[in-house]
Amino acid sequence: MTQVKRRANTKMVPVQSDAIVPERDADKAPVLEARHLGIEFGGLKAVDDFNLTIGKTEIAGLIGPNGAGKTTVFNLITKVYEPTMGAVLINGRDTHGMNIVQASKLGIARTFQNIRLFDQMTVEENVRIGLHNQIKYNMFTGMLRLPGYWKQEKKQHERALELLHIFDMEKLADEQAGSLPYGAQRRLEIVRALATKPSLLLLDEPAAGMNPHETEELMENIAKIRDQFQIAILLIEHDMSLVMGVCEGICVLNFGRIIAKGTADEIQANPVVIEAYLGKKKEGQA
Amino acid sequence: MIFLDNLINGLSLGSIYAIIALGYTMVYGIAKMLNFAHGDVIMVGAYIAFCGLQYWGLPPVIAILAAMAVCTVLGVTIEGLAYRPLRQAASLAVLITAIGMSYLLQNIALMIWGANPKFFPPTFINSTTFKLGQLNISSATVITILANIVIMVGLTLFTAKTKMGKAMRCVSEDRGAAELMGINVNRTISVTFAIGSALAAIAGVLLCSSYPTLQPTTGSMPGIKAFTAAVFGGIGSIPGAMLGGVLLGVIEIFGKAYISTELGDAIVFAVLIVVLLVKPSGLLGKPVREKV
Amino acid sequence: MTKAKRNRLIYNIVTYALVIAAFILLQSMIANKSISRSLKGQLVPICSWIVMAVSLNLVIGISGELSLGHAGFMSIGAYTGAVVSGWLLNSFAVESTLLRLVLAILAGGIMAGVMGALIGIPVLRLRGDYLAIVTLAFGEIIRSLVNVLYIGVQDGHLCFSFLNRNMPEGVTMLVDGAKGAVKIKPISTFAVGFVLILITLTVVLNLVNSRAGRAIKATRDNRIAAESMGVPVTKYKMMAFVTAAALAGMAGALYGLNSSTVVPTQFTFNQSINVLVFVVLGGLGNVLGSVISATLLTVLPEVLRAFSDYRMLVYAVVLILVMIFTNNPLIRSFADRLIAPLKQLLRGKKQGGDEA
Numbered sequence: 001m002t003q004v005k006r007r008a009n010t011k012m013v014p015v016q017s018d019a020i021v022p023e024r025d026a027d028k029a030p031v032l033e034a035r036h037l038g039i040e041f042g043g044l045k046a047v048d049d050f051n052l053t054i055g056k057t058e059i060a061g062l063i064g065p066n067g068a069g070k071t072t073v074f075n076l077i078t079k080v081y082e083p084t085m086g087a088v089l090i091n092g093r094d095t096h097g098m099n100i101v102q103a104s105k106l107g108i109a110r111t112f113q114n115i116r117l118f119d120q121m122t123v124e125e126n127v128r129i130g131l132h133n134q135i136k137y138n139m140f141t142g143m144l145r146l147p148g149y150w151k152q153e154k155k156q157h158e159r160a161l162e163l164l165h166i167f168d169m170e171k172l173a174d175e176q177a178g179s180l181p182y183g184a185q186r187r188l189e190i191v192r193a194l195a196t197k198p199s200l201l202l203l204d205e206p207a208a209g210m211n212p213h214e215t216e217e218l219m220e221n222i223a224k225i226r227d228q229f230q231i232a233i234l235l236i237e238h239d240m241s242l243v244m245g246v247c248e249g250i251c252v253l254n255f256g257r258i259i260a261k262g263t264a265d266e267i268q269a270n271p272v273v274i275e276a277y278l279g280k281k282k283e284g285q286a
Numbered sequence: 287m288i289f290l291d292n293l294i295n296g297l298s299l300g301s302i303y304a305i306i307a308l309g310y311t312m313v314y315g316i317a318k319m320l321n322f323a324h325g326d327v328i329m330v331g332a333y334i335a336f337c338g339l340q341y342w343g344l345p346p347v348i349a350i351l352a353a354m355a356v357c358t359v360l361g362v363t364i365e366g367l368a369y370r371p372l373r374q375a376a377s378l379a380v381l382i383t384a385i386g387m388s389y390l391l392q393n394i395a396l397m398i399w400g401a402n403p404k405f406f407p408p409t410f411i412n413s414t415t416f417k418l419g420q421l422n423i424s425s426a427t428v429i430t431i432l433a434n435i436v437i438m439v440g441l442t443l444f445t446a447k448t449k450m451g452k453a454m455r456c457v458s459e460d461r462g463a464a465e466l467m468g469i470n471v472n473r474t475i476s477v478t479f480a481i482g483s484a485l486a487a488i489a490g491v492l493l494c495s496s497y498p499t500l501q502p503t504t505g506s507m508p509g510i511k512a513f514t515a516a517v518f519g520g521i522g523s524i525p526g527a528m529l530g531g532v533l534l535g536v537i538e539i540f541g542k543a544y545i546s547t548e549l550g551d552a553i554v555f556a557v558l559i560v561v562l563l564v565k566p567s568g569l570l571g572k573p574v575r576e577k578v
Numbered sequence: 579m580t581k582a583k584r585n586r587l588i589y590n591i592v593t594y595a596l597v598i599a600a601f602i603l604l605q606s607m608i609a610n611k612s613i614s615r616s617l618k619g620q621l622v623p624i625c626s627w628i629v630m631a632v633s634l635n636l637v638i639g640i641s642g643e644l645s646l647g648h649a650g651f652m653s654i655g656a657y658t659g660a661v662v663s664g665w666l667l668n669s670f671a672v673e674s675t676l677l678r679l680v681l682a683i684l685a686g687g688i689m690a691g692v693m694g695a696l697i698g699i700p701v702l703r704l705r706g707d708y709l710a711i712v713t714l715a716f717g718e719i720i721r722s723l724v725n726v727l728y729i730g731v732q733d734g735h736l737c738f739s740f741l742n743r744n745m746p747e748g749v750t751m752l753v754d755g756a757k758g759a760v761k762i763k764p765i766s767t768f769a770v771g772f773v774l775i776l777i778t779l780t781v782v783l784n785l786v787n788s789r790a791g792r793a794i795k796a797t798r799d800n801r802i803a804a805e806s807m808g809v810p811v812t813k814y815k816m817m818a819f820v821t822a823a824a825l826a827g828m829a830g831a832l833y834g835l836n837s838s839t840v841v842p843t844q845f846t847f848n849q850s851i852n853v854l855v856f857v858v859l860g861g862l863g864n865v866l867g868s869v870i871s872a873t874l875l876t877v878l879p880e881v882l883r884a885f886s887d888y889r890m891l892v893y894a895v896v897l898i899l900v901m902i903f904t905n906n907p908l909i910r911s912f913a914d915r916l917i918a919p920l921k922q923l924l925r926g927k928k929q930g931g932d933e934a
Binding site: 319320368371372374375376377378379380381382383385386387388389390392393394396397506510513514517546548549551552555556558559562563566 | 638644646700703704706710711712714716718719722725847851890891893894896898902906907909
């Protein structure tokens, strides 16, 4: 980790900003603060001046047309990419110079747009990887099967089943993850992410490929997860019924820049957003 | 003088590496696989040319053309039989298959031509020696370096100007998109193997003109070193293969001359490791970002 | 107990039981003198090759990286073992062959493990084909270096020299450049080899079914996802690589101390490929498979003399066919359909058994 050795000792105070969080989270420190975040790929600004604050138990949505840079924002927050501009603060800590693993330990977990499960491992093993930093014992305890091994393995097993219970997936525990149906794979990714005990859960198109009934169920589950775990959730989604139904704060991205922020009602009424999605009316057309 | 002598030897050896490396780099760029058997195609080419000259009494040019023809067919056959069924498979599986192919070629050669080394007969390539002051330059050296330049210019023009060359660049950049645009990906990959294998035959003849001992394992070490050269120069890049090959040849000859003869190979491989650690995309390669 | 856990337990028990049964059978054959001379000579090498195959499987099958320099670690172990054994005898007059053998194997394992760590730090940052070619390069570098290495022992201390044979008068040579490790007293025994196999199996099987082993498998299946779950990928790749290197070093020491000389040309790239064939044929990730294929492929060529000329040819064809058959979706589904009725039959029988 590269850190600046000498730091100025000035006390900084918060100033007015356009950040919004749910009222119940107003007196708590936000989970995520992205400040003037940006990244360039060979001169192209994929994301530029991205500012976002997420409250401790907020469900937030990140929407925008294809290629707007939504997944890139996720990759910046999770440190898959190092931002070229700005900063990401997780629970108040600057993530500058951190790698993916360190960001995960700070309390970020994510799912992927194109599902990334451990295909050749069982469902339970997938969840156990999520528990990797939660329930620990070292390599030699494992190799020599010391008492700690049995104790912690039992703990991992029980915890994994508990987590799978969220989506009623305990029965699938012994199945190979790669052989699950698509919807179950998406749900398993969420369970696996939850196993890391995150304070911020990033969901990249969780409803992609789901039917309306499954989406409905997912929506309920997202709210349930927030209530049960008291965590913040940021999701990218194209299904507007889900976004408008479950997200409290919504942020609209186009060409790498935020074009609107607000509640579902505000966003739906915003002409800039409508223009970004549907295009501008040409002069003289009805 | 000794320095110049070594430099010229290095350039000559490096040019052979460069021609072999072109085959690696083209296949790697387009099929995204390390064709481990490429080095052994060189060996087959050299044996065919050897048979043409020694047993069938062919004129050198015809023998070389015959070697190129056989290698082209061989390369396309290998690709179609062994690599094409694995187009969607993990790179580990493809690599193991390629290693198997390399072994297969070596052992078939062992059965046909035996383990005893054959001595490649002299041809017009290494018939004369030019005197330049105190320097003695073999014609093989001159021809090798010239051939390298001609091949590189030819390939650069081919990929830039012709329809097939453009198709190759498309496939190397995005196979799926190329397929959607109506490019026949399998045919493009076959042509790439054909060109690479024909070049391997030339490299085989040039290699044996300078180092005339021919064995079933003749191709494997130069093959591995040429791959090193391709990585050194930046895999997928045609000028990179040339630059990497020439530099590697010079480094090897100088290493053998000034450090230790026994450690020549070790020095070459040490260079590879240092390059991969410092600049994994090679001297002229473009870094690729994994899509998440 | 869950289904997966039960299957795993059965698999492990079968693996251990098979190895122990084979050992008991062979020991009784030795006692009865009903074992052929050539097979008896093969016993220690078979043990070495089993350890080599199982450890390489840890890298290729479990960790998902192709290492082409495994023979290099074996040679480090063989040389270290020869030097340590010779040194113990010469300088400390350790007469007990068992003690010398055990210490030599340990030293071989440690030395190879340390080299594995040194190599792994830079190499494991690379991916896929590059990693394969760099491990190949390291294997060749190790071979070149031991080719110009000279170690002798005199008055209780070791003398080293490199590139030139620069040794004091009256020295006893242990490693003599291209001649290899010389004048080794063969002290390897089948029993020690058997114990080494058991240790290897315990290490690898226990590792696979533990927190660290799951992390290794996760990095194989999806690197980015593993990192996102907070699994430090390089650390676990390193763990697999170094463990495998150390085991290969132990196998090397056992192998080296089974004969009177060890030469660098015994541990070429071809030898790495040999072990790769064991692993691929036994099944990637399948430890029991590695044990069986290493045994059969070491014994068979000795039994079928006529076949030995074509051995490498057949290996090559087998490598290609196994890869195509296990990885081509069309062929695979065709094979599955062929096997399906058979599976059904087995399952039917098993269910019947459960009811009874």
